[in-house]
Amino acid sequence: MLELKALSRHFGGVRAVDGIDLAVAGGQIFGLIGPNGSGKSTTVNVITGLLPPTSGTILFRGEDIGALPTHLRLRAGIARTFQNIRLFGQLSVWQNLWVAQNSAEDRARQGFFARWLGGQGGVREEIARLLEFSGLAHKQDELAANLAFGEQRRLELARALAARPKLLLLDEPAAGMNSEEIAQLRDRILKLRDTGITIVLVEHVMELVMGVTDRIAVLNFGQKIAEGTPAEIQAHPAVRKAYLGGEAA
Amino acid sequence: MLADLIQNTLDGLSIGAAYALLALGFTLIFGVLRRANLSYGAAIMFGCYCATWTHLNFGAGLLLLAAITVAGTVLAGAYVERLCFAPHRGGSMIAAMVASFALWMQFEELVTLVMPTHLYAFPALYEGAPLAFGPYTLRVDALVMFGAAIAACALLWGTLYRTRFGLAVRAVTEQPAAASLAGINLPWVYVRVFALASAIGGVAGYLVVASHGQITPMLGMWSTLKGLLAMMLGGLGSLPGAVVGGLALGLLEAHSQWFLGPQLRDLIAYLLLFVLLAARVPWMHTRSAS
Numbered sequence: 001m002l003e004l005k006a007l008s009r010h011f012g013g014v015r016a017v018d019g020i021d022l023a024v025a026g027g028q029i030f031g032l033i034g035p036n037g038s039g040k041s042t043t044v045n046v047i048t049g050l051l052p053p054t055s056g057t058i059l060f061r062g063e064d065i066g067a068l069p070t071h072l073r074l075r076a077g078i079a080r081t082f083q084n085i086r087l088f089g090q091l092s093v094w095q096n097l098w099v100a101q102n103s104a105e106d107r108a109r110q111g112f113f114a115r116w117l118g119g120q121g122g123v124r125e126e127i128a129r130l131l132e133f134s135g136l137a138h139k140q141d142e143l144a145a146n147l148a149f150g151e152q153r154r155l156e157l158a159r160a161l162a163a164r165p166k167l168l169l170l171d172e173p174a175a176g177m178n179s180e181e182i183a184q185l186r187d188r189i190l191k192l193r194d195t196g197i198t199i200v201l202v203e204h205v206m207e208l209v210m211g212v213t214d215r216i217a218v219l220n221f222g223q224k225i226a227e228g229t230p231a232e233i234q235a236h237p238a239v240r241k242a243y244l245g246g247e248a249a
Numbered sequence: 250m251l252a253d254l255i256q257n258t259l260d261g262l263s264i265g266a267a268y269a270l271l272a273l274g275f276t277l278i279f280g281v282l283r284r285a286n287l288s289y290g291a292a293i294m295f296g297c298y299c300a301t302w303t304h305l306n307f308g309a310g311l312l313l314l315a316a317i318t319v320a321g322t323v324l325a326g327a328y329v330e331r332l333c334f335a336p337h338r339g340g341s342m343i344a345a346m347v348a349s350f351a352l353w354m355q356f357e358e359l360v361t362l363v364m365p366t367h368l369y370a371f372p373a374l375y376e377g378a379p380l381a382f383g384p385y386t387l388r389v390d391a392l393v394m395f396g397a398a399i400a401a402c403a404l405l406w407g408t409l410y411r412t413r414f415g416l417a418v419r420a421v422t423e424q425p426a427a428a429s430l431a432g433i434n435l436p437w438v439y440v441r442v443f444a445l446a447s448a449i450g451g452v453a454g455y456l457v458v459a460s461h462g463q464i465t466p467m468l469g470m471w472s473t474l475k476g477l478l479a480m481m482l483g484g485l486g487s488l489p490g491a492v493v494g495g496l497a498l499g500l501l502e503a504h505s506q507w508f509l510g511p512q513l514r515d516l517i518a519y520l521l522l523f524v525l526l527a528a529r530v531p532w533m534h535t536r537s538a539s
Contacts (some may be wrong), residue, residue, distance in 0.1 A: 048430055074432040086427035088420040099416040102432025117412060163432050 001026040001198045002047070002167055007056035008222075009039075009046050016042040018222035019056070024167075024215075029189065029199045031209045031230070034219035035242060040202045041083060043219070044169050047200075048080050049073045060167065075102055079165035081156045083172040083202075089145030093136055096144050096159050097127045103164040127162070133188075134158040150181055157188070167198045174205040186212055210234065218242065252384050257503040263391030265499020266398035270453035271476035272483060272491035273405060274446035280486040281422050281442045284342060288329050288349040290472030291356035292447055293454035294464075296322030298360045300455065301369050301464055311372060311459070318458075319451035325356065326447025330440055338439070353473070357466050367465055374459040390460040397456055401449055402492060408445070409488075418442055450476070481522060484532040 002024040009017040017039040024030045032040050045051040047058060049070035058066045065073055088096050101123055110123065131137040134154040139147065144155060153173065160168060170189070174182050182205060189212050193199055203209045209216065210230045218226040218233060220242040226233060233239055271290075278286045299321030300314040309317070333348035374390040381387075409415035420428045421438050429435050454472060458464045475498065483494025498518060505517040 050426055050430070069434075070429040071432050071434045074430060080430060082427065086424045088416075088423050088427070090419060090423060091416055095416050099413060099420050099428075099433070100431035159431060 001028075001061060002200070003057075003059040004043075004047070005057040005059070007043070007046065007058065008054045009042050009051055010054045015222045017046065017053075020219070020222070020224050022217055022224065022227075024198060024200060026166075026198050027193070027196065028214045029193050029201060029212050031213035031216035032200055032202045032219065033204070033206075033209055033216060033233075038219040038242075039222040040219055041171060042222075044080060044171050044200075044202055047169065048078060071102070074163050074165075075107070077103075077164070077166035078169070079160035079163045079167075080169035081153075081160050081171060081173055083175060085149075085152045085156055087144040087147075087152055087156055087159070089143065091144060092141050093131070093144055093147070093155055094127060094140040096155060097130055097162045098123070100159045100162040101126070102162075105164060130158045130161055133161075133191075149176060153177070153185075161192075165197060167200065168192065169200045169202070171202045172204060173201070174203055174208050177205075179207075182208055253507060254504075256385055257507045258500060259385060259387055260391070261500035261503030262496060263388070263394050263499070264502065265496035266395045267453050267457050267495075268475050268479045268498045269492045269495025270398050270401055270449055270456075271472055272479035272495045273402070273488060274450035274453070275476040275480045276483075276486060276488055276491040277405075277442060277446040277449070279480065280488070281418060282334060282338075282439065284334060284337075284345045284349075285477070286329065286334070286349050287346060287473060288333070288353040288356065288469075289326075289446075289450060289476060290474070291353040291469035292325035292329055293322050293450045293472045294466060294469035295325040295356045295360065296320070296447075296451045297371070297454045297458045297464055297468060298364060300458075301371055302364060304372060305369070311374065314372065314459075315452075315455045318455040319448050322447045322451030322454065323444045326443045326450070327440055328352075330443040334439065334443075335436060338436075353469060357469060360466055369464050371458045371462055371464045373462040374456070388460070390456075394456045394460060397452060401452055405445070405449065405488070414438075414441065478518060478522060482525070487532075490532065 002022070004020050004022040007017060007020045007022075008015065020039070020043065032043065034040050042051065046053050049068060053066060057064055060073075060076060060078060065076065068076065088099065091099065106123060128137070131140055134157065136151060136155060136158065139151065144152065147155060157170075157173065174185055177185065186208055189199060189201070201209060201213060213230055216228065216230055216233045217224055218236070218239050225238045225242060226236045228236065275286070275289055278284070278289065296318045300309075300318040303309050303317050304314055329349060329352050333345050333352060337345040337348070374393055375388070377389065379386040379388045380392075409418060417428070417433050417438055420431065421433060421435060425435060450472065454468065458468065479495040479498045480491050481494070482497055483490030483492070501518055501521065502514050506514040509517065
């Protein structure tokens with residue numbers, strides 16, 4: 001599904017991402033973990049096109065997407081959420097989802113005027129389904145800026161799903177959540193996986209990462225220091241060292 | 250005395266409607282790109298000269314001239330966007346502004362090369378007598394101006410709040426990165442915003458030129474200054490503010506011209522702007538910072 005080959009992104013002399021190789025198989029939930037500043041968010045930004053790579057290759061479903069502009073990567077099937085929520089606050093919940101319906105299928109299905117003036121060709125049904133999935137159906141006319149924190153996170157996830165992604169990158173989706181909300185998030189992530197979406201989960205909250213992922217890669221100082229199943233990662237000496245600090249292991 | 254006040258108010262509102270349109274176009278660009286486009290007025294002048302040239306060489310009806318003005322302005326606006334704003338996106342604000350100043354000069358030189366006479370006649374919107382309501386008179390072209398301004402406002406509002414394109418514009422204004430990650434093509438949105446703003450400016454330019462019955466290259470500077478002034482009076486970046494600012498500027502000019510004479514008319518508007526800026530009135534510094 002997604003393959004990174006010797007991917008690097010440098011900021012001046014800082015090697016934020018330094019030659020990472022990674023392969024995410026279709027249908028997996030793939031965890032990307034590492035200490036703060038280890039290059040996780042930069043990797044996500046490079047995959048989605050917010051930052052160009054310094055060198056290396058990004059293959060999505062076998063095609064090199066390294067030169068594709070951001071909005072075309074989304075239309076090809078890569079969506080994401082942000083660590084710090086970035087909703088369109090002055091748009092209603094419903095409008096946030098409508099404006100994000102940009103998958104190739106949705107664009108092909110509707111004529112110009114239908115697309116401009118709103119919601120035909122199953123688009124309204126699709127938005128209603130997403131609102132239901134996110135538990136936001138009763139808030140659909142509310143301005144996104146007026147939602148509670150947890151609701152905003154759910155809306156951001158729904159907005160990413162509005163593009164019918166094949167690959168979904170979640171950048172610290174559990175940040176700021178209590179354990180009940182994390183349990184709900186976990187259920188949602190598993191449900192999404194069951195609909196066939198491949199998920200890359202960047203996360204600090206270990207109870208979530210260890211509980212849902214099929215495979216995990218660990219980054220430190222921009223390099224991949226380990227990869228394996230959750231059980232293998234928990235037992236890995238280099239990982240314990242990276243997390244506990246240089247001397248502790 | 251009262252009759253004069255009312256007459257001045259009517260006159261002020263009708264020219265204010267044109268200012269409001271100029272300010273709307275300006276504000277749209279400023280709100281979405283956070284960049285001041287100094288060649289906004291020059292693009293309008295270019296559009297009006299396209300119509301003048303067509304009229305001189307081929308003759309054309311009023312509606313066709315209006316369409317040519319708008320089309321020429323949209324074309325010039327898209328040219329400005331490609332040359333001044335697309336290369337400096339996310340970059341220096343000053344670079345984009347200076348580049349837009351350079352294009353202003355380019356437009357002025359171009360029209361004076363092709364049409365060297367300082368002043369050209371432009372077919373008037375309406376040549377009959379003004380309508381009389383008791384002691385008051387109302388020029389028909391002023392009524393047209395007012396009607397067109399209201400229609401343009403309604404159309405703009407509908408576009409921004411009721412269409413998917415409008416939602417995309419508002420999404421881009423608020424969160425450019427998230428918008429592109431939601432599949433919105435940012436460069437294409439920016440070009441269309443410029444085209445929309447230019448079309449509004451073109452309508453304003455046509456109405457002003459057709460109601461004066463003449464055109465000079467000064468129209469560029471005039472449009473930029475009036476649009477900028479009205480936009481600032483109404484609060485940077487607020488669309489309803491642009492309309493209020495435009496009408497207020499028109500009223501202010503009409504009344505100060507009556508009481509203080511035409512020499513002081515412009516001075517009063519700038520003085521007011523200066524005082525409002527110095528007093529830091531709340532609406533001029535607050536943008537919905539979301």
